[in-house]
Amino acid sequence: MSATRIRVGGADPYDVVVGRGVFAELPALVGERAEQVAVVHPEGLGELARPALTALGAAGCSVHPLAVPDGEAAKTAEVAAGLWSRLGQAGFTRSDAVVGVGGGAVTDLAGFVAATWLRGVRSVLVPTTLLGMVDAAVGGKTGINTAEGKNLVGAFHPPSGVLCDLDTLAGLPAADYIGGLAEVVKAGFIADPAILDLVEADPEGAARPDGRHTRELIERAVFVKAEVVSGDLRESGRREILNYGHTLGHAVERAEDYTFRHGYAVAVGMVFAAELARLDGRVDAALVERHRKILASVGLPTAYSGAPWPELRRAMRVDKKARGATLRFIVLDALAEPAVLSGPAPELLDAAYAAIGT
Numbered sequence: 532m533s534a535t536r537i538r539v540g541g542a543d544p545y546d547v548v549v550g551r552g553v554f555a556e557l558p559a560l561v562g563e564r565a566e567q568v569a570v571v572h573p574e575g576l577g578e579l580a581r582p583a584l585t586a587l588g589a590a591g592c593s594v595h596p597l598a599v600p601d602g603e604a605a606k607t608a609e610v611a612a613g614l615w616s617r618l619g620q621a622g623f624t625r626s627d628a629v630v631g632v633g634g635g636a637v638t639d640l641a642g643f644v645a646a647t648w649l650r651g652v653r654s655v656l657v658p659t660t661l662l663g664m665v666d667a668a669v670g671g672k673t674g675i676n677t678a679e680g681k682n683l684v685g686a687f688h689p690p691s692g693v694l695c696d697l698d699t700l701a702g703l704p705a706a707d708y709i710g711g712l713a714e715v716v717k718a719g720f721i722a723d724p725a726i727l728d729l730v731e732a733d734p735e736g737a738a739r740p741d742g743r744h745t746r747e748l749i750e751r752a753v754f755v756k757a758e759v760v761s762g763d764l765r766e767s768g769r770r771e772i773l774n775y776g777h778t779l780g781h782a783v784e785r786a787e788d789y790t791f792r793h794g795y796a797v798a799v800g801m802v803f804a805a806e807l808a809r810l811d812g813r814v815d816a817a818l819v820e821r822h823r824k825i826l827a828s829v830g831l832p833t834a835y836s837g838a839p840w841p842e843l844r845r846a847m848r849v850d851k852k853a854r855g856a857t858l859r860f861i862v863l864d865a866l867a868e869p870a871v872l873s874g875p876a877p878e879l880l881d882a883a884y885a886a887i888g889t
């Protein structure tokens with residue numbers, strides 16, 4: 532089957548290319564101007580970067596493989612500073628480019644370094660996790676974490692292209708694949724219920740990269756993200772819906788010192804948000820149960836009782852959707868009808884948290 536190209540609009544439009552064996556498309560996404568290309572990848576997973584290095588080398592680029600720590604350990608100021616030094620030593624100019632190959636953590640970092648080097652050079656992202664393909668690499672949010680919370684330093688810097696080669700998913704650990712499904716399911720609840728139908732029809736297949744509906748699930752989720760960010764790159768309105776499940780989710784990640792996978796935290800956060808919507812009289816219990824059933828059917832958590840609730844409440848204050856002391860949550864008014872719940876009463880938050888306790 533040939534590659535699918537999903538257009539992301541806005542001031543600087545670009546394509547998300549989805550297919551199998553599509554690495555030959557990489558040099559065109561990077562562009563002819565780039566003489567030097569930094570290929571940022573997780574250390575210990577150099578094999579993941581090999582097809583990118585080969586394709587760029589064959590196109591005549593001078594390629595610099597740059598290994599960074601794996602996972603969330605990549606998203607630090609120290610790692611970003613190390614990459615700035617490497618680009619400086621190699622004499623990277625504004626016509627050069629950064630390619631990020633790896634999971635969402637590495638593409639967030641690579642995008643951030645591209646956004647900040649010389650105030651912005653081209654980046655092309657090559658996500659190799661499900662989560663990276665359907666979410667992290669698309670939309671131009673780049674960033675790193677600080678001690679105070681998740682993604683607190685960053686920039687909106689859309690890539691010049693995104694290459695999703697579905698063959699790379701074969702070696703992804705099952706738990707990481709399943710983490711990515713949380714963002715796929717999120718896209719289903721906020722915008723495209725056909726995603727939920729596909730998961731419900733074959734949850735076992737949905738949890739595997741070789742499932743019957745894998746490609747359709749990925750393309751549908753990318754399409755949701757592309758459509759949303761095309762009209763609101765800087766999250767001044769509609770883009771906030773992509774944060775469904777993330778207010779509590781990010782607090783859980785931070786409280787667990789980033790040892791809790793992002794997708795798993797978002798799954799818990801979506802059940803919390805669904806309970807909030809029910810307690811606020813917006814949705815019925817059946818829709819909340821649909822969240823639990825779908826998430827559990829693919830192996831995602833639907834309950835949480837790790838960190839103390841006061842600590843999570845404190846951590847939620849740094850959420851980027853907050854306005855002053857007012858917390859704002861993305862909730863549903865109905866299936867695929869997201870809305871903002873602003874400043875919910877403390878008792879409502881307590882009750883929603885009690886409802887997701889184990």
Ligand SMILES: NC(=O)c1ccc[n+]([C@@H]2O[C@H](COP(=O)([O-])OP(=O)(O)OC[C@H]3O[C@@H](n4cnc5c(N)ncnc54)[C@H](O)[C@@H]3O)[C@@H](O)[C@H]2O)c1
Pocket residue numbers: 573576579601602603606633634635636637639659660661662663666667668669670671672673682699700701702703704707710711714793794
């Ligand atoms: N920028 C955005 O819009 C956005 C959206 C969603 C999530 N995110 C961020 O993405 C991150 C989570 O991304 P993730 O779930 O991809 O986790 P991750 O980047 O930590 O990767 C998960 C693990 O899979 C490994 N891996 C990656 N590809 C592999 C492959 N093909 N085969 C074998 N192993 C492979 C990684 O090295 C890592 O150990 C979080 O930091 C989250 O905040 C960003």
Ligand SMILES: O=C(O)C(=O)C[C@@H](O)[C@H](O)[C@H](O)COP(=O)(O)O
Pocket residue numbers: 666670672681682714766770771773774777851
């Ligand atoms: O692209 C967006 O916008 C999202 O909110 C997508 C989220 O899945 C993603 O985790 C994002 O990084 C969260 O951003 P943040 O602004 O809440 O840090």
Ligand SMILES: [Zn+2]
Pocket residue numbers: 666714777793797
């Ligand atoms: Zn997310």
